[in-house]
Amino acid sequence: MTLDDNTQQQLVESAMHARQWAYAPYSHYSVGAALLTASGKVYEGINVENAAYPSGVCAERVAVYKAVSEGEREFVAIAVVTENAVAPCGFCRQVLAEFGVDTTVIIANGEGQIACVISLKDLLPGAFRSEDLPRATP
Numbered sequence: 039m040t041l042d043d044n045t046q047q048q049l050v051e052s053a054m055h056a057r058q059w060a061y062a063p064y065s066h067y068s069v070g071a072a073l074l075t076a077s078g079k080v081y082e083g084i085n086v087e088n089a090a091y092p093s094g095v096c097a098e099r100v101a102v103y104k105a106v107s108e109g110e111r112e113f114v115a116i117a118v119v120t121e122n123a124v125a126p127c128g129f130c131r132q133v134l135a136e137f138g139v140d141t142t143v144i145i146a147n148g149e150g151q152i153a154c155v156i157s158l159k160d161l162l163p164g165a166f167r168s169e170d171l172p173r174a175t176p
């Protein structure tokens with residue numbers, strides 16, 4: 039699904055707003071995310087790091103988990119804001135793919151400038167999904 043420019047920019051603004059709350063005392067790399075659901079709601083997320091490093095979690099997954107825990111299952115787009123406008127990590131791509139590979143990923147920098155708008159299926163080609171599990175009942 040292609041999103042109009044205004045919706046894209048609004049989602050980036052939400053991700054920028056969230057980013058102020060990033061908890062990143064180890065990497066000092068703050069990430070903000072904003073996830074737009076098919077129901078029209080926006081769930082924000084930030085990275086939450088931990089002294090036991092692997093216990094930390096990325097901003098995108100926080101946004102997805104917040105949404106899923108509120109009953110959401112269909113996602114239209116996610117905006118991700120970092121200082122240098124980079125794409126979501128592999129873990130986050132996989133978690134997003136669970137709920138559909140047509141989600142639009144909007145990648146922006148700390149000033150809100152959009153560097154890239156790309157479909158999740160292009161970020162994670164050949165994603166392992168529920169269809170690949172013969173006895174899955176998602």
Ligand code: THU
Nearest residue numbers: 065067069085087096097126127
């Ligand atoms: N991080 C994210 O929040 N999203 C990504 O897609 C990549 C990395 C976070 C994890 C960690 O807190 C910090 O950025 C540095 O890796």
